[in-house]
Amino acid sequence: MFVDEVTLKIEAGTGGNGCNGFRREKGVPFGGPAGGNGGRGANIIFEVDEGLRTLLDLRYNKLIKGKRGDHGLGKSKHGRSAKDTILKVPPGTVVKDADTGYIVADLTNHGEQVIVAHGGRGGRGNKAFATNANPAPNFAENGEPGEIKNLSVELKLLADVGLVGLPSVGKSTLLSIISASKPKIAAYHFTTLTPNLGVVKTKDNRSYVVADLPGLIKGASLGDGLGDQFLRHIERTKIIAHIIDMGASEGRDPIEDYKIINKELKDFNPAILDKLQTVIANKMDLPEAEANLKKFKKAYPDVEVLPISAIKKEGIDPVIIRLADLLDEIPKTDLYEEEQFESYMLYKFEEKQPFIIEQEDDTWIITGDEIEKLFKMTQFSTIEGQLRFAKKLSQYGINAKLDELGAKLGDTVKILDFEFEYRS
Numbered sequence: 001m002f003v004d005e006v007t008l009k010i011e012a013g014t015g016g017n018g019c020n021g022f023r024r025e026k027g028v029p030f031g032g033p034a035g036g037n038g039g040r041g042a043n044i045i046f047e048v049d050e051g052l053r054t055l056l057d058l059r060y061n062k063l064i065k066g067k068r069g070d071h072g073l074g075k076s077k078h079g080r081s082a083k084d085t086i087l088k089v090p091p092g093t094v095v096k097d098a099d100t101g102y103i104v105a106d107l108t109n110h111g112e113q114v115i116v117a118h119g120g121r122g123g124r125g126n127k128a129f130a131t132n133a134n135p136a137p138n139f140a141e142n143g144e145p146g147e148i149k150n151l152s153v154e155l156k157l158l159a160d161v162g163l164v165g166l167p168s169v170g171k172s173t174l175l176s177i178i179s180a181s182k183p184k185i186a187a188y189h190f191t192t193l194t195p196n197l198g199v200v201k202t203k204d205n206r207s208y209v210v211a212d213l214p215g216l217i218k219g220a221s222l223g224d225g226l227g228d229q230f231l232r233h234i235e236r237t238k239i240i241a242h243i244i245d246m247g248a249s250e251g252r253d254p255i256e257d258y259k260i261i262n263k264e265l266k267d268f269n270p271a272i273l274d275k276l277q278t279v280i281a282n283k284m285d286l287p288e289a290e291a292n293l294k295k296f297k298k299a300y301p302d303v304e305v306l307p308i309s310a311i312k313k314e315g316i317d318p319v320i321i322r323l324a325d326l327l328d329e330i331p332k333t334d335l336y337e338e339e340q341f342e343s344y345m346l347y348k349f350e351e352k353q354p355f356i357i358e359q360e361d362d363t364w365i366i367t368g369d370e371i372e373k374l375f376k377m378t379q380f381s382t383i384e385g386q387l388r389f390a391k392k393l394s395q396y397g398i399n400a401k402l403d404e405l406g407a408k409l410g411d412t413v414k415i416l417d418f419e420f421e422y423r424s
Helices: 171-178 227-236 254-268 270-274 289-299 316-329 342-346 369-377 383-396 398-405
Strands: 005-011 044-048 063-065 085-089 093-097 103-107 113-117 148-155 161-164 196-201 207-212 239-245 276-282 305-307 356-360 363-367 412-415 418-421
Touching (some): 005 113, 044 093, 044 103, 063 085, 103 113, 113 148, 161 171, 171 196, 171 316, 196 316, 207 316, 227 270, 276 289, 276 316, 289 305, 305 316, 363 398, 369 383, 369 412, 383 398
Parallel strands (some): 005 063, 161 207, 161 239, 239 276, 276 305
Antiparallel strands (some): 005 148, 044 113, 093 103, 093 148, 196 207, 356 363, 412 418
């Protein structure tokens, strides 16, 4: 089954908790803090495997969770970091953050890896908090939560040449002749239901990849037919090869067919028309083909036309060589602009409010990523841990803001699902 689009929720592993421990040995009455740090949680990693051609393996994994790091132990023993979770994807996979729309990664090369969600760091044990002012701290940290993301994963096939055209113009037949690919061929529309790839080799030992994309029809960019499912694959091709039925079988008009396909490409993504295009005039063995070819060249004098008869295998070698020559002339370009990537946005300064306070009846609700992470990483089992949490809230300015908003002694303060009594 060909699957080229999936949505996933991924949760990287949470870090292991730090240990709040002390050295207890005979003859060492004041051994001091000896709690080890927790291990890092598992990263979620996408890795390119050139043997894959579909996202089928991801389709049934709607939630992927990384393992948690091991907890720290006494005697200053640190917890082991969790093994990363690696997901194999085919070349041409584009990973987007479904919530922001920014691109996390564009994966094209075999073995290429990218961390799409970072595991949380391990919580620090009490030994890590020891200072001259407090040589025996009686608190530790919980592990940092791993990143949680909703991802949209798309496959855009890595092909040098994309064959496009209306149904039954001979795209699959041509691909079967110029490569070892064996697409389904029959005398009815929409025989090809999934893209087919084939490697073409020239007589002078050059090679390139050709994709036969399912037949487009008028309105494909709006969802009609099958074209809207596969137009994304054209975005990555270097050359668009229009297969035109120049014999005008089925009462077609080659000039109108060319207009329809270009309109659908433009409506889907105007940048596609900036790609190099060529026309392969198929079915030149039919009676009306020569006359139609003259009309077509007159209507589009600047368009290169390569006449062939796929059924009779005539004119095939010149097409193979010409496509290879055109590919040699095209410089490598990136599919996306830098501004579309998530990593670009990380370097842009954005003033972000660290917390939000809202009132519901007599309850003050505090939200914010930093505050919620601080809460999750605090161990409340000791008085020192509780005091450290309260001090951190004060440093964030939460106490001052609550006073400003009119909070009173004894009011309820809520963070996540936990409630506290307010004491200024």
